[in-house]
Amino acid sequence: MKNTEKSIRKIMFVIACALAATLFVQLPAEAASSVSCKDLYDAAKGKCESGVKKVTEKSRCSLLTYSYRKNAKDFYFAADGSQVYCICIVKADSTAHAKEIKKEFVNVKKAKKNDNYLKADEKKIVKNARCGRSGDYVWYICMGSASENKNAEKALKKAI
Numbered sequence: 001m002k003n004t005e006k007s008i009r010k011i012m013f014v015i016a017c018a019l020a021a022t023l024f025v026q027l028p029a030e031a032a033s034s035v036s037c038k039d040l041y042d043a044a045k046g047k048c049e050s051g052v053k054k055v056t057e058k059s060r061c062s063l064l065t066y067s068y069r070k071n072a073k074d075f076y077f078a079a080d081g082s083q084v085y086c087i088c089i090v091k092a093d094s095t096a097h098a099k100e101i102k103k104e105f106v107n108v109k110k111a112k113k114n115d116n117y118l119k120a121d122e123k124k125i126v127k128n129a130r131c132g133r134s135g136d137y138v139w140y141i142c143m144g145s146a147s148e149n150k151n152a153e154k155a156l157k158k159a160i
């Protein structure tokens with residue numbers, strides 16, 4: 001009986017050590033993958049030369065209503081005065097909320113494309129906007145041509 005108890009204790013000790021080692025390996029990886037939205041903006045803005053000159057940094061994301069903003073852990077928003085040229089990067093508090101925010105960005109893009117107050121060249125810029133999601137991060141990039149927006153999106157994904 002004593003041998004059986006010793007064997008069980010050894011097995012339990014090995015399992016506990018394996019679980020502890022797994023936790024220590026996962027924690028630094030998760031901490032390293034958390035990037036601020038400002039850092040992601042810095043990565044993307046180098047690819048959007050024409051739009052970056054027109055935007056000014058803002059602290060409030062006016063593309064999203066309060067009901068969506070309250071689901072964000074972090075966000076970064078920069079836009080010009082008419083919000084034609086803009087970039088918004090959001091880190092949602094969950095994947096489900098990230099999906100909802102992406103749907104809202106798609107709706108914003110559709111609404112802006114049909115906005116009667118925008119000029120024809122501004123509507124082209126909005127038409128080239130990119131909405132995307134990767135994990136808990138969601139973005140809306142409307143900074144110029146389709147190739148600029150696509151390159152900015154690639155840089156952003158690489159930084160995540």
